[in-house]
Amino acid sequence: MKKKLNSSTIRRFITIGLVIALTALFSLLSSNFLSMYNLSELFRNAAYLGLIACGLSVVMVGGGIDLSVGGIVCATGIICVHLSDIGLSGYMVLILGIITGGAFGLLNGFIVTKLKLTEFVTTLASGFLFFGLGLVFAYRDDHGTLMAHSIKSNTYLSLGQPLLPGGFYLISLVWVVLAIILWVVMHKTELGLYTFAIGSDEKSARMSGVNVAKIKVIGFIMSGAFSGLAAVFVTAYERTASTSLGNMREFLAIAACVVGGVVLGGGKGDAVSAFLGALFLAMLDNGLRKFGMDSYVVYMIQGSLILVAIAFDSQFAKISYRRRVKEQRLSAQTLTS
């Protein structure tokens, strides 16, 4: 019997098709789009967004939302620069950055599961809190005005240097590897299975004995830790941590997840969806800027894209639901006859 494609596979193909189409379009229109330099820059930008989006996808698949990822990037980045100033090596800072981000995620998870606030309110407020924390920790001169402070630790800076002479950054490699690992975790382990279960129907998951609170907290910790990781690499590349770090990242990360096929409300999509979505958005940004489009046009396109993607997904879900109902009716008819 011919196996029919299920809706998530179709959605995955649509995303891959979009990425390929955009690559083809930009490489035809611009000669240096596929140059080594541009690709490495593209993958660095995509990795910054993609790492956050991959972590966020765990929360979103579980039916939640995390609007605090931008704030986590800001606070963790500034804390990391402080840590390296104390004299810690870059690798220590990397580990501590992940832990700091994870701790912020743990705070979100604690408030959501123990204090029973909704995910949206919690992470919106804690996002303000983390951005505020960044401002509190930011480097200031004697008059209290913000000042630039560059990183001195060489090992820390080496995290942001290209790996190859042509330019290929560590963050891109880490992103690809982690996206694959996260895909395996989501599809081959109990943790992933439970996350999908909670995202599809939290009540029945709880009834079936899934420890919903634990899985949710793990999701938030992952989201925070990935944001912390991204913050370490970005501060290393930019050689400083400004307070505008992570600004708007929560919006772009949600956009990446949604465009890639992670459905708002949970149960569909995975880290690879987030990966593809981030790649698509970064490519769009890169290509449009190449044609001299200003950043505000890019904002407008990104904003419209998120709406189009969600509207598409809701219509797509309707169609695939109708198809499933029709099939079930057909099989029921054949059974009765």
Add this chain to the structure above:
Amino acid sequence: MKEKILSSLTGVWAFRVLILLIVCVFMGISEPRFLTIGNIVNIISYISVYGIMACGMLFAVLIGGLDLSIGRVAALSGTIACIVARVGGFSATWCLIGIACAIVAGILIGYFHGFLIVKLAIPSFVVTLATSYVIYGAITLLSGGSRVDFVRGSLMDTISNARIVEFTLSSGKPFVIQMNVVIFIVFAVICWYVLSKTTFGRRIYAIGGNTTAAQFVGINVFRNSCAAYAISSGAACIGGLILMSSTSYAAQTLGAGYEGMVLMALIVGGINLAGGKGTISGAIFGALLVGIIANICTLVDFLNLEYLKFFQGLIILIVCIISVILETRSRRGKGRKAKQIAEMQAQDE
């Protein structure tokens, strides 16, 4: 009668007044500049924009939605008003046309939000977050990325800075109430009337309380929700015009971050984000508290105004946690009471 007095003492208003009193007494002792009449007028003038936006966003929150685009809509309205009025050289008629254009644009944006949220069933915060980026792009497209100044002394100046009441106090200091405070009070009274005295207001509460039930009762959910989002955006426009008038120019950064402040005001004011619960007085109280906190941050030397964001997050979280705890406790209390009554009835039988 005794119960009535007792309930009013322990009620919501007593709680609010208590909080305000504690903050004011504490601040008055530690910072003598805080309790001067000039500063209090300052605070009220400062919260007029927040207050108007909070009253408008209350409509969106009451039907169970959110409007995170109000900051950008405010910037857009200021920009549109200035650009349109510039065509006619900031004469009074052209200023009025500009203001009208800005408010119409805001209402259209609100209807667009309503369409996406209700018809396409997209969560409201995603819609408004996404449109706020589109609007940000649109503002930059309109203004070319630079600020748009208006001519001093034109009608645009009057929106915020006209002095309505002005006299000198016995201490020799001037006492001034500006136009923005008057607009704020008028708008709040209109919103209060609409919410508590009209059928439209009842419908808004009904939709927020239970959308399905409201639909079965025969309420046109789509039309009324659209109107609620339109009021939210329209209020943001009025707030944006006042903001533009008081800063004397329009720019894309004008209302940045206001959605967070207004949200904080609503949450502090006891408005349930799940919808269906909340009053105008709560929204105004919230705006007042936000204004006082911002004022404290500017008055006290060791606090930087930039730290406001930190407090913003902290306060939203703490207030939400307290309200959730109180709600579960009262629910448990109600359950216990019901159980007791049931037991007593069983004993009687």
